[in-house]
Amino acid sequence: MDATGPAGGTAMIRLSGVGKTYDDGTVAVQAVDLDVAPGELLCLVGPSGCGKSTTLKMINRLIEPSTGRIEIDGRDVTGEDPVRLRRGIGYVIQQVGLFPHQKILTNVMTVPLLYGESRATARARATELMELVGLDPATYADRYPHQLSGGQRQRVGVARALAADPPVLLMDEPFGAVDPVVRVRLQDEFKRLQRDLGKTVVLVTHDIDEAVRMGDRVAVFATGGRLAQHATPAELLARPADDFVADFVGSERGLRRLSVTPVETEHLEPLDDVRLGDLGAAVEIGCTLEEALAAMLRSDNAMVAVKRGAIFLGVLTPAGVHRALRASLAAAG
Numbered sequence: 243m244d245a246t247g248p249a250g251g252t253a254m255i256r257l258s259g260v261g262k263t264y265d266d267g268t269v270a271v272q273a274v275d276l277d278v279a280p281g282e283l284l285c286l287v288g289p290s291g292c293g294k295s296t297t298l299k300m301i302n303r304l305i306e307p308s309t310g311r312i313e314i315d316g317r318d319v320t321g322e323d324p325v326r327l328r329r330g331i332g333y334v335i336q337q338v339g340l341f342p343h344q345k346i347l348t349n350v351m352t353v354p355l356l357y358g359e360s361r362a363t364a365r366a367r368a369t370e371l372m373e374l375v376g377l378d379p380a381t382y383a384d385r386y387p388h389q390l391s392g393g394q395r396q397r398v399g400v401a402r403a404l405a406a407d408p409p410v411l412l413m414d415e416p417f418g419a420v421d422p423v424v425r426v427r428l429q430d431e432f433k434r435l436q437r438d439l440g441k442t443v444v445l446v447t448h449d450i451d452e453a454v455r456m457g458d459r460v461a462v463f464a465t466g467g468r469l470a471q472h473a474t475p476a477e478l479l480a481r482p483a484d485d486f487v488a489d490f491v492g493s494e495r496g497l498r499r500l501s502v503t504p505v506e507t508e509h510l511e512p513l514d515d516v517r518l519g520d521l522g523a524a525v526e527i528g529c530t531l532e533e534a535l536a537a538m539l540r541s542d543n544a545m546v547a548v549k550r551g552a553i554f555l556g557v558l559t560p561a562g563v564h565r566a567l568r569a570s571l572a573a574a575g
């Protein structure tokens with residue numbers, strides 16, 4: 243097993259007392275303790291200049307910590323050869339950094355070729371990865387980067403980062419350059435992909451909505467590189483650790499809870515003599531209140547049918563949404 247665990251598997255990341263003071267005396271990160279469980283997606287969020295990118299880059303040693311220890315699967319990264327280390331860590335940045343004069347397929351093939359795969363294997367792998375990130379190879383393989391939209395380029399960046407099948411992915415504002423609608427779709431798709439592939443991911447964003455939507459856990463950094471809170475999205479929104487976090491998550495945090503609270507059977511009301519098709523809008527049990535509310539708003543009724551597969555379970559009404567939010571608030575407290 244190498245420094246970063248078996249390729250394709252998941253890895254545990256641990257930061258203990260990790261700090262960074264730059265040569266000019268800027269304290270970018272203060273003694274931070276953070277664990278990322280295997281297969282977990284951790285979002286680092288906070289205002290500009292609070293040390294998020296510095297923290298991320300210390301994990302793959304693009305920046306050396308001034309203090310503390312960073313372990314991947316129990317092994318200190320500072321003892322590892324940086325080149326070898328980075329092979330087990332995919333890295334996705336906002337400016338994707340595609341080769342402008344190479345076709346998309348060739349861009350993605352670069353990584354498998356780098357690892358000594360034959361051209362045929364690299365081509366097959368790159369084609370598979372394009373499909374995985376939702377870019378039809380028949381349409382996009384032979385295009386050049388400038389012939390793609392920002393969101394499509396971002397998908398290529400993710401495909402390329404996955405090409406080496408690294409157990410760990412580090413992402414710095416990966417969806418920052420795309421418009422809000424495409425952004426939400428990319429976030430949802432990436433989250434699904436990450437769950438399926440079981441990668442351990444650390445993702446930097448300045449957007450609290452992105453953090454609570456995507457993170458299994460969220461680390462909120464405050465100015466001066468202080469880790470202000472490390473919690474699940476639901477805990478963070480229900481119980482901000484201090485005034486800084488409360489201010490950062492914002493007064494709309496009740497609304498934000500919609501995206502992290504699932505619809506459960508106890509929030510539903512029965513409806514007699516109704517068939518699934520009669521109500522128009524229907525959602526699956528376990529979806530978020532946000533999704534259920536969106537379906538409710540699309541329908542003519544002030545309610546939405548909730549089902550499990552083909553079975554009708556009941557209806558969710560605005561009062562049910564309210565009850566669900568109150569219950570989750572109480573549970574998180």
Ligand SMILES: Nc1ncnc2c1ncn2[C@@H]1O[C@H](COP(=O)(O)OP(=O)(O)OP(=O)(O)O)[C@@H](O)[C@H]1O
Nearest residue numbers: 264266268270289290291292293294295296297448
């Ligand atoms: N090479 C450097 N030398 C000195 N100071 C630096 C250096 N790189 C970053 N900093 C400072 O360290 C602090 C943290 O920077 P960092 O890039 O980690 O923040 P960030 O939270 O990622 O910010 P943003 O959201 O704006 O990208 C900032 O005050 C920044 O000015």
